[in-house]
Amino acid sequence: MHLGSRGTSDTVRIVVSDRSKDRNTGKSAGCSYPGIFRSNYVIFGVAVVQNMYGPKSTTTAAILSAILVPMYNFLAVVALSIFGEKRKNDWKKIILDIIKNPLIISSVLGIIFSLLGIRLPTAVDTTVQDLAKLSTPIAFMILGGDLDFSKVKGNLKTAFVVLTIKLVILPLIMIPMGVMMGYRDADLLSGVLAYQTPVAVSSYIMAQQAGADGQLAGQLVVFSSVLSIFTLFVTIFILRTMGLLAV
DSSP: OOGGGGGGHHHHHHHHGGGTTSTHHHHHHHHHHHHHHOOOHHHHHHHHHHHHHOGGGOHHHHHHHHHHHHHHHHHHHHHHHHHSTTOOSOHHHHHHHHHHOHHHHHHHHHHHHHHHTOOOOHHHHHHHHHHHHHHHHHHHHHHHHHOOGGGHHHHHHHHHHHHHIIIIIHHHHHHHHHHHTTOOHHHHHHHHHHHHSOOOTHHHHHHHHTTSOHHHHHHHHHHHHHHHHHHHHHHHHHHHHTTSSOO
């Protein structure tokens, strides 16, 4: 269901091109593209499905989480490598930077460990899980302290287009496709949440590290967190009314 995001890239390119006369063009694009496809699925996906359908119905959401999170990370690193402040025209260097990125390395190691059934020692595993639980709250605290709302006006056009694509246009394209493919109930909801959950807060941290437009990335996180409350509610209500999400 992620093929639809590819067809929206030209729209963002048109919006971002309004700044083509200055260096902010690439920096904004480096946040806009991940803003469309990257979401907090690892936090909301399984939790929402479990809340509506119970723990026994989270298989699809768990599988999607295992696939989407590494894919989100990889594509976000690619976008920031190409459009970040330190972007290069040499594709060999770009590919090398992607391969050496800690996020990519950790994702690959996680997949390898999972496939091989390798288990970390209990003490290490507990520590890592505790740190993982702290990462999102800490990132939100940093975002709240650093976000400059005086710069919101300059990014409103880009943020509006990015979030309209993410929260409205893509679901309108992909949900009917999922329905036609026969997905219903927990399976369909798992796909819906892949798009209509807020932009991942880690996008803000990564944008800053890559020299992209950190303020735009932070604004996308904040605005999507607020707007998704309404868009997700409306989507679930409509799908339940149509009998596609039976509870």
